[in-house]
Amino acid sequence: MPAQGGPLTRALLNEEGTKVQKLFKAATVAVISSLALAGCAPTSDPTTVVLVTHDSFVMSEELQSKFETESGYELKLVKAGDTGSMTNKLILTKEQPIGDAVFGIDNTLLDLAAENELTTSKLVPIDFADVCFNYDINWFAAKKLPVPESINDLALPQYKKLTVVSNPATSSSGMAFLATSIAVFGEEGYLNYWTQLKRNGVKIVAGWEDAYFSEFSGSSGRGKYPIVLSYSSSPAAEVRENGKSQTASIRTDCYRQTEFAGVLTGASNPKGALELIEFLKSSDFQASLPENMYVYPIDSNIALPDSWSKFAPSALTLVGEELDVAGNRKQWLKAWSALFE
Amino acid sequence: MNKRLVGWSIPLVFLGVLFFWPLVNILNRGFEGDWAVHLVDARDWQITWFTVWQALVSTAITIALAVPGAYILYRKNFVGQRFIRSLITIPFMLPTIVVATGFTIFRDAANLWTDPIVWIIAAHVFLNYALAVRTIGSYWMSLDLQTEEAAAMAGAGRLRTVFSISMPQLKPAIISATASTFLYCTASYGVILVLGGGQIQSLETEIASAANTLLDLPKASALALIQTLLSVVAFGISQTGGRANIGIELGDHDGQVKRVDRRDWLAIGITLPVVAFLIATPMIQIVWKAFTEGSGFVQNFVNLTSLGTRNVLNISVLDAALNSFRNMLISASIALLVGVTVSYLLALPTKKRSTVLINRVLDVMFLLPLGISTVVLGFGYLVTFGGYPLPLRETWLVVPLIQSVMAVPLVVRLIYPALVALDRNHIEAAATAGANRWQSFLLIELPMVRFSLYTAAAFAALVSLGEFGAASLLAYGDQATLPTVLYSLISKPGGDNYGMAMAASTLIIVLTFAVVFVISRENRPEPKPKRNGFA
Known part of the structure; x- marks a missing residue:
């Protein structure tokens, strides 16, 4: 220059x-x-009550304002990720909790929550869902193939490359099925079952949504797989114009996920939190559960919608309730991952 | 020295509070437990090995493709060059979630290789190509043309000229580009998460699942330690091999370079398909999907104001975009303030040996955020800033703050070399005229590096816009950002969700391209910086 x-x-x-x-x-x-x-920034406000939930939580605006007028508190929802990450966030922040009440801790995480004294009293059950396989009725009718009747059948050669499941490491329904396989085949037999499934071309995807909406042939995504790991309630969402559901569940050997709620230890508004828990147990909220979150109300006095009693009854046989999922998941996942990675 | 110390106090407090404190805090929790077993665990080493080799392969391919690219795009000149340069820069700026989605569509359409590793590597090359081309290209452009011309005149072919004359001269830039590409590939999260479908684990995704799904902090800490060591090694290599002041330049200095001619066939033959297939195709496919997927183009865009099918989002994409925009402004401002201060202090002329050494250490310290798992840092924030004395977690500021920490290294990498390369004459003239050091910096040096400043602002802004790992932990509820809602939409398909994700990605691509193109237009030829510092 x-x-x-x-x-x-x-x-x-x-x-x-x-x-x-x-x-x-x-x-x-x-x-x-x-x-x-x-x-x-304000850190505490006694006029509000903060509910920490997972991302799938749905509460209609009418119900929210009903709670607000009845209790006099403003309701604030904090959606803190899926069930697992929400629970982990609560554990990491238990000295200064991010809310007053929690909804959505499931039975697999109950022990973990108790160990960490996340809530002031015992968590109360609010709803449940049964993890079962669903199949595409029309697909099997068109192929003139008998529908599978148990999880054993999925390893049979006539069902080769027909099944899609979600990854147990990244989804709670996947974890539920891993637990199912352990309950049915035992600690010594489940890996053998998974090896057979793998040989039979089972497709593994990251989340339930991927499996159900992208890969499953019986839902809106019109994927390639006619058998999917989902919930016993899912067929209620696939009722077509002819008034019939396009899918059905294999209702044996299912795993029941129950969701709980409780008042968080160290909550700045424990009174409001308690009122909120009571509201979640009330018949108004319980009756909204099937339509809003596709789960069964814990209160058995609540009548299910028509399409539910017709197409989406809960499972016939349940397995795996005795398993300590939280305590064993690390080693189970490790063994499972070794097989699938 | 005293004044220097006072100057350093601000950036050091910034880094100490917002980086080292939460980092040490979370690592400490992990190290209380049984972390050492993970250093001898076979599966953890398998994951480490996978992380390293995929990064090595990705880096090797990136650099091999980038050298001819840098030659054509920076050493030569042709019509439409600026457009192509802007085009290849978009991938580096895009949220990795969008990139991964583009490659998912590519994979499903191509149906050629189903092995996810192939696509992970392709996506990494896609992401880092621009970084490498720019680093090598802008350095190449600053080299003396004469030796190459002399060699050509003496009858050396183009290939021979490149290998025997250019390559040895380019060594520092190539080493620098290699180290940064390697670094980005080892820390990759979104790409491996989406393209790996949960079945491929790298250090970063394993850290995330250990911390997020299994709440296994000892494991997360042990893996974070391994990852940090990897980063430090990469830094070390870049420091010893290359000169420290290699920058990434966004500006176009159209100087005296010659037009492309027939003898450049090889470089064109390599670069053309790279740009057309690897770079352009995934982006075109996203745009195409935005038009064709779900309920169609208009509806996909209208849906951006909704919460998606089954209300999978907590806030609409539009609201998330506003959050992202706000975070971007705050985060870029902070990163610029801190980064410019650090660059200024690093570039202060000194002859004292101890100061030179201290500067080296400080330089690496401020680079470190680049090599730390954002997930680990995010967890650090979660446990550190819950209440007294700094209740950051309760405010939306937590996200822009953590993002500014990550952007500081990039700002320093852009501003510091530019400051070092300044012609000292003006500064000395100002000093003679009675300006003090600070005045002369604000009034003379900063304006002289203004183009690097604009570039740094753009980089810092886009780091914040695309950041995913930390935001996915800290930006929950109504604080969701564009990348986090995109991930929700992509991972929860069905109904309108996928189409919405494509529409939002299209908007991001268009906006990014606009930003990059405008910035490169602003950067008219400026006095070419002297590359060798004080020479």
């Missing part, structure tokens, strides 16, 4: 210099003011 320090410097000072300076100043102001804002 030729030496032109004088004029160049002047030019920079007059034009670009001030522009950059402004940019810098603006940035400083933005940072300082936002930090100041953060300092003043």
Whole structure:
């Protein structure tokens, strides 16, 4: 560069210099003011009650405002990821909990929650769902193939490359099926069963949604697989114009997931939290569960919708209730992953 | 030295509070447990080995493709060059979740290789190609043309010229590009999560599942330790092999380079398919899906104001975009302030040996956030900032703050080399005219590196926009960001969700391209920085 320090410097000072300076100043102001804002943020407010839930929680606006008028508290929902990550977040933050009440801790995580004293009293059950296989009725009719009747059948050659399941490492329904296989075949036999499934071309996907909506032929995604790991309630969502469901469940050897709620230890509004738990047990909320979250209400006095009693009754036989899933999942997953990775 | 110390106090407090404190806190929790078993666990080493080899393969392919790319796009000139340069830069700026989705569509359409590893590597090359091309290209452009021309005149073919003259000269830039690409590939999270479908684990996804699904903090800490060591090794290599002041430049300095001619066939033959297939196709496919998927183009975009089918989102994509935009402004401002301060302090001329050594250490310290698992840092924030003395977790600021920590290294990498390369004449002239050090920095040096500053601002902004690992932990509920809602939509298909994800990704691609293109337009030819620092 030729030496032109004088004029160049002047030019920079007059034009670009001030522009950059402004940019810098603006940035400083933005940072300082936002930090100041953060300092003043309210940490507790006795007029609200904060419910920590998983991402699949649905509560209609009518029900929310019903609770708010009845209790006088404003309801705030904090959706903290799927059931597993929500529970982990609660454990990591138990000294300063991120809410007052929790909904959605399931039976596999109960012991973990108790060990960590997450809630002030015993968690109460709110709803349940049965993890079963679903199949595409039309597909089997068209192929003139008998429908599978148990999880044993899925390893048979006539059902080769027909089944899609979700990964037990990344989804709770997948974990439920892993537990099912252990309950049915025992600790010594389940890996053998999975080896057969693998040989029979079972497809593994990350989440239940992938399996059900993208890979399963009986749902909206029109995928390639006519058998999917899902819930006994799913066929109620596949009722077509002819008034019949396009899918059905294999209702034997299913795993029941029960969801619980409780008041968090160290809650800033324990009274409001308790009222909220009572509301979750009330018949209004219980009756909304099938339509909103596709689960069965824990209160057996609540009548199920018509399509549910017709197409989506709960499972006939349940397995795996005696298993310590939380305590064993690490080693089970390790063995399972060794087979599938 | 005293003034230097005062200057350092601000960035050091920033890094200490927002990086080292939460990091040490979370690692400590892990190290209380039985973490050492994971250092001898066969499966954990298998995962480490996979992380390393996929990163090595991805890096090797990236660099092999980037050298001819850098030649054509920076050492030569042709019509439409700026467009292509902008085009190849988009992938680096895109949220990795979007990239992974593009390759999922590519994979399903191609139906050629079903092995997810092939697609993971392809996506890594896609992501890092621009970084490598720019690093090598801008350095190549600054090299003296004469030796190459002399060799050509003496009858050396193009290939021979490249191998015997250019490559040895390019060594520092190639080493620098290799180290950063390797670093990004080892820390890759979104790509492996989506393309691996939960069946392929790298260190980062295993850390996430250990911490997130299994609540196995000892394991997460042990793996984080391994990952940090890997990063440090990569830093070490880049520091010893290359000169420290290799930057990534976004600006186009159209200088005296020659037009492309027939003898460049090999470089064109390699670069053209790379740009057309590897870079353009995944993006075109996303846009195509946005038009054809679900309820069609218009409806997919209208749906962005909804919560998706089955209400899978907590807030609409539009609201998440607003969150992201707000986070981006705050995060980029903080990263710029801190990064520029650090660069300024690092670039202060010094002759003292101890200061040089301390600067080296500080330089690496401020680079470290690049090599740390964002998931681990996110968990650190979760346990550290819950209440007294810093209740950050309760505020939305937590996300932009953690993102600014990650953007600082990039800002430093852009501003510091530019400052070092400045012509000292003006600064000395200002000093003679009575300006103090600070005045001369604000009024003379900063304006002189303004293009690097704009670039750094853009990089910092886009880091925040695309950041996924930490946001997925900290930005829950109504604080969701674009990448986190995109992941929800992609991982929970059915109904309108997939089409919405494609529409949102299309918007991100278009916006990113606009930002990159405008910035490269702003960067008119500026006085070419002297590459060798004080020479």
